[in-house]
Structure formats: structure tokens, C-alpha cells
Amino acid sequence: MNRLIKFLLILTTLALALSACGQTTTQQQSAPTPQTVRETVTVRETVVVPAEKVTVRLSGWASSPAETALLESLLYKFSVENPDILVKYEPITGDYKQVLLTSIASGTEPDIFYVDIFWWLELAANDALLPLDDLMAASGVSRTEFIPSLIDAFTYEGKTYGIPKDFNTLGMFYNKALFDKAGLAYPTDDWTWDDLREAAAALTDLSDPNKPIYGFCTPPDPGRFPVFVFQNGGMVMNGDYTDVLLDSEAAVKAAEFYASFRAAQIGALPSDLGEGWQGTLFGKGQCAMVYEGGWLIPYLRDQFPNTQYGVVMPPAGPGGEGNLIFTVAWGISANTKNPEAAWKVVNFLTSEASQKTVLESGFALPSRQSLQNSDYLKNNPNSAAIFNGSFFGARPFFWGVVGSDVNDQMSKALERMFKENQPAPEAMKQAAESIRRALR
């Protein structure tokens, strides 16, 4: 019992002493109170700064690992220069447009994303894209800094909805070995339709049935044929995309010329030779001349390093020069919470320094006029031919809201001409009527 009492006593005294100590410490601290408060406030202020860091999400399709790496390196450079903005790169694999549209429908789209020339208007007309003019003006960026045909392509009702990030036109690729074999001089930028036809006839060599060589490939491709319509002074659609002009005299004559190569057995469709793409046939030396974009250059470098070739602008037709522009722009979502930060990223990615990096990597052509005289283009005449194509009668690969119908009908009309021998006037009329029904 005694022991227990003693223990309890010690315990209580200890407790008292401890509480006394506690009291004294609080009393001692109560004197410099204002100072401590001031200190905590300063600490809070330093915490506030990283909380202001804004996050913007950025998406595009990933066409090749090297191209993705290039974009990532540019974004890294951006993050060093702008520590207050965190850019999250979320590439979309698979069907890009499908993924993007469904993410817009569910309100989860990225702040910045690729918009393709072929379908961007559908987004702009439905208020899914942010007009960029005010942001451009605020940071002193002028529309005139970009190649006019590119920036105009992303303009709707006087507003700019996308900054072109790069582009391609079509160039005429020619196989040097086959030209040498036929004893022909290499083509120049001054060639015309007649030169093209004569060369195609001279280059065709069907003596080996297992490896026939055709002078010119004419795929029933809506991304190639319109060049001939433009070169013949025609148009695919009228100015405001409310009517189709494929059944006009100029377009019909262009179709007749396009089909005449295969009819005379000096041209072929890629499918005639069992390929889906004429680029492969060009590499194999079975098509001596093809109209393709700059994307063929890295493909040939990787797959057919021994094929010697050159690139010139497509030969002019009776109506002059004509070309197609394929381009992709950076667009900003109309629902973004950080338009300024998103614009900063877009502005950085399309700045002259970034565009120069892209150009020198050889993946794409820059959209800025100032780079026309760059050393890279001087030293790479093949890329220069495709870059300069944008200044000679080039029109964007864009046919308005019924774009996919126009493309479908154009390729079907060509297929009917090639495979069912339908006369060109009839084929083009049928295509135009079908497109008009879709336009209603």
C-alpha cells in the first residue's frame, strides 16, 4: 500500500511540475508574439507562388517518334523560359479527330491541340476554337509574318482560329536513274503539261512484265487530282464553299488529261501495281514521276536510300501554276481556363527560333515567311521546291463543310473513269450532283 501511495505522490508532483513548466514556457513565449506572427505570414507568401503555376494540356497526333522527340525538346525549352506554366503533352494515337471530337463533346478536351486544314472549320463554326486575334495583338504578332496562303486558310469570318505550325505542298519527284536511262534532261520548274506527257511516254518501259515501269502515276486521290484542276484554271468549290465546280469545263478537261496517262499506257494507278501508295512505287523505280509532298523525302531516305531523285514544282497547265497546301495549325480550345498561358505556348512553338529548329530537323516546312531565305532551304533544293510551291497558285486542301463528301466523290469519279471507262463529263457531273445533294 505504502509503495502505491508513494508512487502516486511522485506521479502527481511530476505532473504538477510538468504543467508548471508548460505554463512558464507559454508565458515566456508570450512576449515576442508579434514577431512570430509576422514570420508565419512571410512563409505563407512564399508558398503562394508555386500555387499560381498554371497547367495547360497540349495534344497532337504522333506521326513519328523523332517528331515527338522534337516537340518534347521544344516544350522543355519553353518550360525553362516559363517556369510558371506547366505544359502537359498528351499525344493522341489512333483516330485523332474522333478522339478530339468526343473529348470536346464531354468537355475534357486539351487546351491546345492540332487542327487539320481539312476539318478545322467545323470546329470554328461551332465555337469550339478560340479566336486568336486579340492575343496575337497583345503580344505583337502579326498575321503578315506567316505565309499568306497558310494563315488565310485558318481564317473564318475575319478571325484567326489557328497558327499554322508547318505545311507541305506537292512537288514533282523524278527518278534520276530512269531519266538518264531514257536519255532525257532532268525536269525544271518551267515544265508544262506537254513536257510532262512527253516525258511520261519516253520513260515508260513495259518490257519486263514482272517489273513494268510507268512514266507517271495517277492515283484516284483527292489529294493529287485538284492540282490539275487548278492548273487548268478551274476550282473544286466556289469562293464561299456553297457550290461545287467539278462539272465545269476546266475541271472536266483536267480530269480527261489526268486519265489520259493510264489510257495511253504511260501512266498507272498504284493499285494496278499492287501498292496502296505511289511513294513505294517511286522508291522501287516503277513510277518515274510522282506528285508527292515533303513526307516522301524521309520515307525514301529510310526505305530506298539508293534511289536517286530530284524534286521540282508541278508542271504548269494551260491555266498556269497550281498546287495544294496541306497544313496543320495549333488551335486553342474555346473552353480553356488559361487562354493567355495557352497562347504563350502556341506563340513559342510557332516563333521563328522554334520553326528554324523544326526546319533544320528536316521533318516539315516552316510557316514563317522570314525563313524562305534560310541556309537550310538553300542547301536542300528538294525541300525548297516544296516550300516555294506555296507561292505559286497553291490553294489549301479544304472544301468546306462537305469536305469528306467532295473527297469521296472526287475519288469515285476518277475510279469510275479508270475502272469503268466512264467519260469524264459524265463522271464529274455525277460527282457534282452528289455533292450538291450533300450541300442542301
Added chain:
Amino acid sequence: MRTKSDRRKLFEALNGYLFISPWLIIFIIFSLISLGYAVYLSFTEYNLLRPPRWWGLEGYQRVLEDELFLAKALPNTFKYVLIVVPIQTFLSLVLAFAMDQNLRFQRFFRTIFYLPSVTSSVVISLIFIWIFAPQGIFNQITGLTVNWLDDPRTAFYVIMGMNIFTTSGTLMLIFLAGLQDIPLAVYEAAEIDGANGLQKFFYITVPMLRPVIFFVVTVGVIGCFQVFDQIYVMTAGGPLDSTTTITYLIYKWAFRDTRIQMGQASALAVILTLIILMVTLLQRRVIEGSGSGAER
């Protein structure tokens, strides 16, 4: 006592639902709700970018006036069903009958025939693209120069042939299971009565298999009406729309076109469902009605 058994029943029911809940929840979220939403969308104009706008029957009217639907997708789909279903049913029945005999290497052949069914349809499609390429194996063996998948006269038949090739294996297995259920005594009795092999097949096997045949034909018809992935991979509806079917048209309107027409696509999906429903009911009448109530 009553309340106790009631409670037990309730408990059992709850238990049952608990066990099927993983499936049930997935079914409700991914099938029932999306199905209902698709029916709702079929009465709206919807381009994914703006909220759906009520449209009434306008979408249905547009489908029924659409040139591509009337001239290509609808006739193509029926043609596909009418050619593929009878051939694949007959072929798989014959294969199953052959497998039911005591042949040598029976297991080996059974595996071989079933192999295409377990392979991804995309992979099979790619293999067929190569086989039927202009310089492909088929042309090299036969000495023909047809560009099978690029010719509007032949492309659809290649796809049909491929589908028969891939589905016959599965259907054969179902028939095989049905064949094992036919009592041997019936065959023995027929033999005593002097029936030959062919007679046994047509007067015993086929009638006894009637419920299985109904199942196989129904599954086949539904599958054929919904053919999509092979067409998507092999021809994308071309050449010249010769392989455009209803499901491909739905996909084209909903996702591929520049102007997205989700409402119209949903209307066509509802129409396809109704077509399948009607055809299934009709064939049930035909197959079950023609027999003299043998199933009972």
C-alpha cells in the same frame, strides 16, 4: 414461418444479384444506358460540338431518303446476309457431320477448322489482303490477274468468303455439340429399316438438329447484319461503295465525315436493330413452324 421463408427468399435473391452484380453494373452502364442514349440521339441533331437538338423524325427521314443507304448500304447488307448465312450454315453442318464420324486425325482437323475463329478478325483481314493482292498468292496460283479488292465486282465476294472461312469453325463446334445429343438408338433403328447414310443425314440428323440450326442461323444473321471490322480494314466501304454496309455507313456518318451526323447515324442504328429483330422473328416462324413440333 411464412415470414421466415419470405426473408430467406429475399436473402437468396439479394445473394443472386450480388453475384451477378459485376456483369449487371457493366451491362447497365455500357449497354443499357448507352443504348437508351443512342435511341434518344436518333431523334436529335447532334454534331458532338454543340449539345443535341431535338429533331423528331427528321433524322429517320434523312436516312430513308439517303442515296448511299438506299442504293448501296441496304442492298449490300441483305446480299451479304443472303449469301453468307446459308453457305456458312451448310458448310459448318457438313464439317460437323464429318467430324462426328470416327475419322483419323479428327482432333487435328477440328483444331485446324476452329483456328480462324480464335484469330483476330483484323489479322485475318490483313492476311486476306495479301492473299488477294494483284501479285498475291491467289493470283499466282490461279494465274489470274484480277485486282480482287480494288475491283467493285469482286471485292465484296472476297470479304464474304473470308467471313465464311472464319465463322464456320465456331458454328461447326455448336453443331458438333448438337450432334452428340442425338441418341444413337435412332440411327440404329433407321439402319434396321434400311436407311443409307444420306437418308440418315436428311431424315434424322437435320430434323433432330432443328433447334441448333435455329440458333446457328440466328447468330449468323445477326453477325452478318453487323459486319464491320473486316470492311473497315480491307476496303473502307470501297471500291465505289461496293462494300458499304449499314454498319459501315453508321460509322461513316458518326465519325468519318467532315460534318458529323451523330443523330442520323443513331437513327440508322435503331433502324438496323429493328431490321434484325424482324428478320429474327420471321425466321423463328419459318424454322420452328415448318417442323411437326419435333422439338417438343
